[in-house]
Amino acid sequence: xxxxxxxxxxxxxxxxxxxxxxxxxxxxxxxxxxxxxxxxxxxxxxxxxxxxxxxxxxxxxxxxxxxxxxxxxxxxxxxxxxxxxxxxxxxxxxxxxxxxxxxxxxxxxxxxxxxxxxxxxxxxxxxxxxxxxxxxxxxxxxxxxxxxxxxxxxxxxxxxxxxxxxxxxxxxxxxxxxxxxxxxxxxxxxxxxxxxxxxxxxxxxxxxxxxxxxxxxxxxxxxxxxxxxxxxxxxxxxxxxxxxxxxxxxxxxxxxxxxxxxxxxxxxxxxxxxxxxxxxxxxxxxxxxxxx
Amino acid sequence: xxxxxxxxxxxxxxxxxxxxxxxxxxxxxxxxxxxxxxxxxxxxxxxxxxxxxxxxxxxxxxxxxxxxxxxxxxxxxxxxxxxxxxxxxxxxxxxxxxxxxxxxxxxxxxxxxxxxxxxxxxxxxxxxxxxxxxxxxxxxxxxxxxxxxxxxxxxxxxxxxxxxxxxxxxxxxxxxxxxxxxxxxxxxxxxxxxxxxxxxxxxxxxxxxxxxxxxxxxxxxxxxxxxxxxxxxxxxxxxxxxxxxxxxxxxxxxxxxxxxxxxxxxxxxxxxxxxxxxxxxxxxxxxxxxxxxxxxxxxxxxxxxxxxxxxxxxxxxxxxxxxxxxxxxxxxxxxxxxxxxxxxxxxxxxxxxxxxxxxxxxxxxxxxxxxxxxxxxxxxxxxxxxxxxxxxxxxxxxxxxxxxxxxxxxxxxxxxxxxxxxxxxxxxxxxxxxxxxxxxxxxxxxxxxxxxxxxxxxxxxxxxxxxxxxxxxxxxxxxxxxxxxxxxxxxxxxxxxxxxxxxxxxxxxxxxxxxxxxxxxxxxxxxxxxxxxxxxxxxxxxxxxxxxxxxxxxxxxxxxxxxxxxxxxxxxxxxxxxxxxxxxxxxxxxxxx
Numbered sequence: 001x002x003x004x005x006x007x008x009x010x011x012x013x014x015x016x017x018x019x020x021x022x023x024x025x026x027x028x029x030x031x032x033x034x035x036x037x038x039x040x041x042x043x044x045x046x047x048x049x050x051x052x053x054x055x056x057x058x059x060x061x062x063x064x065x066x067x068x069x070x071x072x073x074x075x076x077x078x079x080x081x082x083x084x085x086x087x088x089x090x091x092x093x094x095x096x097x098x099x100x101x102x103x104x105x106x107x108x109x110x111x112x113x114x115x116x117x118x119x120x121x122x123x124x125x126x127x128x129x130x131x132x133x134x135x136x137x138x139x140x141x142x143x144x145x146x147x148x149x150x151x152x153x154x155x156x157x158x159x160x161x162x163x164x165x166x167x168x169x170x171x172x173x174x175x176x177x178x179x180x181x182x183x184x185x186x187x188x189x190x191x192x193x194x195x196x197x198x199x200x201x202x203x204x205x206x207x208x209x210x211x212x213x214x215x216x217x218x219x220x221x222x223x224x225x226x227x228x229x230x231x232x233x234x235x236x237x238x239x240x241x242x243x244x245x246x247x248x249x250x251x252x253x254x255x256x257x258x259x260x261x262x263x264x265x266x267x268x269x270x271x272x273x274x275x276x277x278x279x280x281x282x283x284x285x286x287x288x289x290x291x292x
Numbered sequence: 293x294x295x296x297x298x299x300x301x302x303x304x305x306x307x308x309x310x311x312x313x314x315x316x317x318x319x320x321x322x323x324x325x326x327x328x329x330x331x332x333x334x335x336x337x338x339x340x341x342x343x344x345x346x347x348x349x350x351x352x353x354x355x356x357x358x359x360x361x362x363x364x365x366x367x368x369x370x371x372x373x374x375x376x377x378x379x380x381x382x383x384x385x386x387x388x389x390x391x392x393x394x395x396x397x398x399x400x401x402x403x404x405x406x407x408x409x410x411x412x413x414x415x416x417x418x419x420x421x422x423x424x425x426x427x428x429x430x431x432x433x434x435x436x437x438x439x440x441x442x443x444x445x446x447x448x449x450x451x452x453x454x455x456x457x458x459x460x461x462x463x464x465x466x467x468x469x470x471x472x473x474x475x476x477x478x479x480x481x482x483x484x485x486x487x488x489x490x491x492x493x494x495x496x497x498x499x500x501x502x503x504x505x506x507x508x509x510x511x512x513x514x515x516x517x518x519x520x521x522x523x524x525x526x527x528x529x530x531x532x533x534x535x536x537x538x539x540x541x542x543x544x545x546x547x548x549x550x551x552x553x554x555x556x557x558x559x560x561x562x563x564x565x566x567x568x569x570x571x572x573x574x575x576x577x578x579x580x581x582x583x584x585x586x587x588x589x590x591x592x593x594x595x596x597x598x599x600x601x602x603x604x605x606x607x608x609x610x611x612x613x614x615x616x617x618x619x620x621x622x623x624x625x626x627x628x629x630x631x632x633x634x635x636x637x638x639x640x641x642x643x644x645x646x647x648x649x650x651x652x653x654x655x656x657x658x659x660x661x662x663x664x665x666x667x668x669x670x671x672x673x674x675x676x677x678x679x680x681x682x683x684x685x686x687x688x689x690x691x692x693x694x695x696x697x698x699x700x701x702x703x704x705x706x707x708x709x710x711x712x713x714x715x716x717x718x719x720x721x722x723x724x725x726x727x728x729x730x731x732x733x734x735x736x737x738x739x740x741x742x743x744x745x746x747x748x749x750x751x752x753x754x755x756x757x758x759x760x761x762x763x764x765x766x767x768x769x770x771x772x773x774x775x776x777x778x779x780x781x782x783x784x785x786x787x788x789x790x791x792x793x794x795x796x797x798x799x800x801x802x803x804x805x806x807x808x809x810x811x812x813x814x815x816x817x818x819x820x821x822x823x824x825x826x827x828x829x830x831x832x833x834x835x836x837x838x839x840x841x842x843x844x845x846x847x848x849x850x851x852x853x854x855x856x857x858x859x860x861x862x863x864x865x866x867x868x869x870x871x872x873x874x875x876x877x878x879x880x881x882x883x884x885x
Contacts, residue, residue, distance in 0.1 A: 091327035185328035223321040226329040233329045244333040
């Protein structure tokens with residue numbers, strides 16, 4: 001079974017921890033500090049003692065000095081839900097190398113980092129058939145996540161990015177950190193990202209585009225066939241048409257970025273031929289994806 | 293606007309149909325699979341067609357192509373537009389340089405205005421137009437052959453000078469017609485005041501004759517006669533002054549004897565009035581001059597000269613129905629001041645009357661040279677010329693043995709006549725007679741009924757006859773010559789001689805002991821060696837300077853018009869517009885491709 005990443009990748013990822021911009025409630029005790037008061041070594045505040053409080057948390061020094069019982073409270077530490085959303089729509093097969101390849105490798109790297117941080121990793125194939133959400137925890141689960149990425153992603157059929165995001169939003173999954181690896185080439189994608197943000201998710205989008213999508217090399221009288229919807233557009237590819245395309249792409253990408261940033265998420269646009277190490281070193285690290 | 297070839301417009305229908313049919317063809321596009329089509333605009337420019345028909349869509353390329361086609365087909369139809377202008381595609385400009393064109397009723401002169409109009413015509417000419425310039429002077433000549441070079445034509449115009457002589461517009465027009473013959477859209481532009489006799493034997497062919505009249509006024513006073521005669525009362529001077537205008541005029545006449553003023557008088561003339569007077573000439577005066585002062589439009593006819601030596605100038609009246617040989621031979625004689633008439637005038641005073649087959653009872657001349665009929669008719673005998681009587685001054689230098697005569701009089705010599713030459717058989721051929729102080733030379737045949745005019749001896753015979761009829765009292769060195777006349781003057785050596793005149797000095801080279809003077813165009817005093825020539829203008833025709841609204845050319849009246857138009861060919865501009873539209877269509881095609 002392939003682990004998708006090489007030894008140098010693992011060494012690079014060793015010691016990293018995902019850094020969500022805000023805390024999330026967890027389901028089980030983990031290594032993430034939450035807003036919830038709980039038991040940990042992280043002091044949070046004082047409060048009045050009430051009957052039933054655990055006397056172990058009574059501040060005896062204050063009681064001795066002021067003759068008034070106060071209880072020390074601590075921040076709880078819970079696990080973080082990391083939703084690894086990998087776009088498996090047909091458009092991800094474009095590019096050299098294919099956009100899907102970088103998306104899969106990036107998902108594996110983020111899964112490894114999350115699992116090492118005792119976070120709950122939920123890999124989701126976006127744009128494919130709906131599948132039950134499976135949560136993986138612990139470093140040992142990486143091999144299963146890698147296997148899923150390699151096996152199930154390749155088997156995923158063509159679907160719609162926005163529709164998949166809409167269906168995920170309806171599943172009432174607990175809010176958490178979403179790492180969406182997609183080309184975002186769906187006119188309704190920005191709306192769905194805003195919906196997810198509104199439901200408490202931190203949406204972090206890594207938009208992967210092929211070079212020919214950023215600078216298309218088309219010429220002549222063409223009939224363009226949509227790889228996903230099968231729609232057709234007749235086009236005379238000239239300077240004017242290419243100019244309009246570049247403007248439309250820029251507007252679309254700005255919409256995606258705005259949708260991510262509105263609820264505190266992050267947005268990165270990378271080419272499909274970007275090496276994984278460069279993506280982590282030049283984009284994710286400077287972008288604050290990992291704790292320092 | 294009109295079209296030369298309107299049928300060419302029919303080409304528009306099939307050609308436009310082909311273009312539209314090509315746009316009905318559907319375009320076959322290359323299929324390209326893309327990740328998403330929503331980013332791509334539906335921008336189609338159907339600039340190629342390679343499939344079956346489709347519904348016709350609006351296309352700027354098609355519109356431009358149809359416009360270019362329309363322009364090119366329209367150009368093929370040769371559109372023309374009427375615009376103001378003298379010239380045509382081929383234009384022969386005839387510029388009248390006769391004396392009347394020197395009139396200054398238009399500034400600077402009629403001749404100057406003609407040159408200005410000719411220059412305007414050259415400036416307005418299109419690049420493919422060709423223009424020729426002909427000078428209608430006393431001897432018409434082509435000063436510029438058909439050419440499209442404006443600089444060359446302007447140089448030719450600059451060489452033209454006004455003349456104080458009679459012009460031969462008829463000959464110039466015939467020359468112009470020959471230049472314009474077989475030329476499409478040819479036009480003969482006559483820049484003249486219309487002051488010339490009716491032109492006969494002229495046909496412009498397909499060319500159009502345009503006559504933009506030059507001149508505004510006919511007011512002119514001229515010295516119409518100026519002569520000196522010995523009478524029983526002594527030497528008298530006769531002068532005539534005529535008002536050719538339609539308004540009364542006042543002038544001052546000054547008379548000079550050998551350069552000194554001896555009389556001056558103011559003369560008031562009614563319209564068209566001629567005033568003639570006889571005054572006594574100062575004794576011993578050799579050169580008498582008359583000058584008019586009044587500032588009229590034409591100065592050339594305000595000057596006249598008379599010589600006291602009657603042999604110095606011989607006034608000759610040629611009465612003929614048409615004999616070029618006689619006329620030419622007489623004008624070659626420098627002393628001769630020639631007048632020509634078809635009938636014998638009832639009044640006048642000439643030194644010699646030359647009658648070419650004309651019979652008249654009363655002849656207003658002192659002497660007569662009579663050819664042919666003397667009242668007895670001609671027969672059809674074909675006499676052979678015999679040798680003339682030797683030693684006769686009339687036949688000095690004349691060889692008669694080679695002369696053949698077709699028709700001659702058969703009668704005997706008239707009373708008192710001396711036979712100078714006779715035909716074989718004794719019939720008189722040439723006779724002289726002196727009766728009551730009148731000398732007469734009788735030639736029994738008309739020149740045109742023989743080959744005598746073709747012989748070298750013919751002009752010599754005429755000179756001998758004039759010498760016998762009007763013997764020169766002395767070999768004078770002063771002569772009066774009509775302006776425009778070409779004369780031959782004997783010189784002693786073959787060295788070059790200088791001719792000084794009112795317009796400057798030129799050098800002439802003698803040929804066979806004589807020099808030919810062709811440039812006596814301006815009225816005034818000329819000096820060549822020890823001889824003095826006084827060039828004068830005495831022509832009622834030229835003095836009547838009233839510009840004519842209508843001239844008769846070859847029997848066809850041609851009216852003058854001030855607004856002359858021409859058809860300007862527009863096909864080049866329309867074709868250029870078509871090419872411009874095609875260039876725009878190509879630019880649009882390249883931009884959309």
